[in-house]
Amino acid sequence: MEQAMTDTPSQRRFDDRVVVITGSARGLGRAYAELVASLGAKVVINDNGSALSGSGGDAGPAEEAAQALRDMGAEAVANTDSVATPEGGKAIIETALDTFGRIDVLIHNAGNNRFAPLTETSYEDFRAVLDVHLLGAFHVVRPAFEQMVKAGYGRVVLTGSIGGLYTMPQTVNYAMSKSGMIGLNNTVAIEGKDFGVKSNIILPGAVTRMAEGLDISQYPPMGPDLVAPVVGFLAHDSCPVSGEMYVSMAGRIARAFVTETRGVYQPEWTIDQVAGQLDAIRDESELWTFHPAENGFGEHMVKSFEMARS
Template sequence: MSELRYDGRVAVVTGAGHGLGRQHALELAARGAKVVVNDLGGDRTGSGASSGPAQQVVDEIVKNGGEAVANPDNVATVEGAEAIVRTALDAFGKVDIVVNNAGILRDKSFKNMTPEEFDAVIAVHLRGSFLVSSAAWSHLRDQGFGRIVNTSSPAGLFGNFGQANYATAKMGLVGFTKTLAHEGAKYGIKANAIAPVAWTRMTEDLLPADFAGALGVDRVTPLVAYLAHEDNQASGEVYTVGGGRIARIIVAEGPGWVQKDGFDVEDVAANWEQINAQDPFTVPGNVGDQMLPLIQALQ
């Protein structure tokens, strides 16, 4: 198979000063994309700011013969998100690819989590992805092409102790991604999400250091790069990726139980096993697909 290239494409990668985002930016640039490297430059809790991390990645890209510019704006503010996309327009004339990767952690058990800690994580992961995508959306629509890759997480899909804020944001990104896929379909915009497992400064307390090599960021980025490529026609999907494995994650619905003339609490209890049955399951593509079995049962 011939090499997949991004010549003539302009990519915005948020949170690209370290870890996964850095690797995404380097890979896209190495394959010909012009890249806006965005990173606020704070620590993993979101505290502090520095233009250094983003600029260091830009310097590495330029040293390797690529084209990139740094942007240190905050994805969680309207002004910051608009400035990120404006950086792409001013430097390269357009934007084709948005990789929403920026994130912070404020892990606490639920009983100890404050509203401020909850809101801070939602603001960067979920609101930030919305704001940057929103700033780019009209440009993608007008040119009839776009690729958006959002960063979800297994914690969002399946839950994780001490991460109510993070898990909520990451599952929210699944619904966000699927909606963008529907709304972008007739404009050539594909939106997908990844749920990566990688050893980074965000996960170093969660994953053993012995896994650093096996779960390197280089084992995630190829999927991101493919989803960002014009050859990719998948949209509205979520993929888990890490350690050399990629798998599609599906939102499925079991066959369910129906009693058309209504039911009471005792009926629910008596049919609980059937209500919870998993097979045969279906994978709805939209809300209409999900409602179809109910509509058919009521006819």
């Protein structure tokens, strides 16, 4: 049965938690900021005010968003450093430390778009998108994770995309950025497990300025407000999961994950034998799913070795 939406205030609050959100002056990031601020969080609004392509900059949007949170009664500060450089990423985290003395939650939401077919994508446009989405994630996660490990607590929410799982035409830079986020998420979850640090990925679908140029006339309601509660949950103390991916699109919430078929074991193979066994190799009647934060790598090797030894 579909769960009806409710306006009941959340019992999961963020009192005294310091939350850094990249790309949070507008769109999804702004919705995340408004939600956690309304629940007691102290917020760093990071946004360099660039165009959709990532070019240019404007300090106005970040300060306007931070002021809006202060008008709500929340504590908030604006930061306009770019996630695209290691220096910018470090400065973003230092803003939280200098202003509020700590960082508890990092939500990496900053993004840009430069569409082109693979045959026409320039290296400049390729790097411009990777620098913000994927390298930008590392640039803020690296200094934030160090602080979280020292404190013995942290929550990281990275922004992936169904475009990173299934991909769309003319988005090689975006697709590679978002699929690459899975490796970073797994690393934070695995290395943070003994230090109270959890990391998960949100795969959001919402109509924001990133949808500029798309025909959205047939879309159902897809406002950022439908995604924000999922991110709020993943960022909260009570979140029990780590190293996972959650889809949020048009009111649907689901878990996404990587899985494998059981496959086929033979002590030796030829090309022709691979071709002859392809149906059995691809048979989905028995699937193996390993959890990254629960020794997934080791379990994968154990089960593979068991087939070889049996």
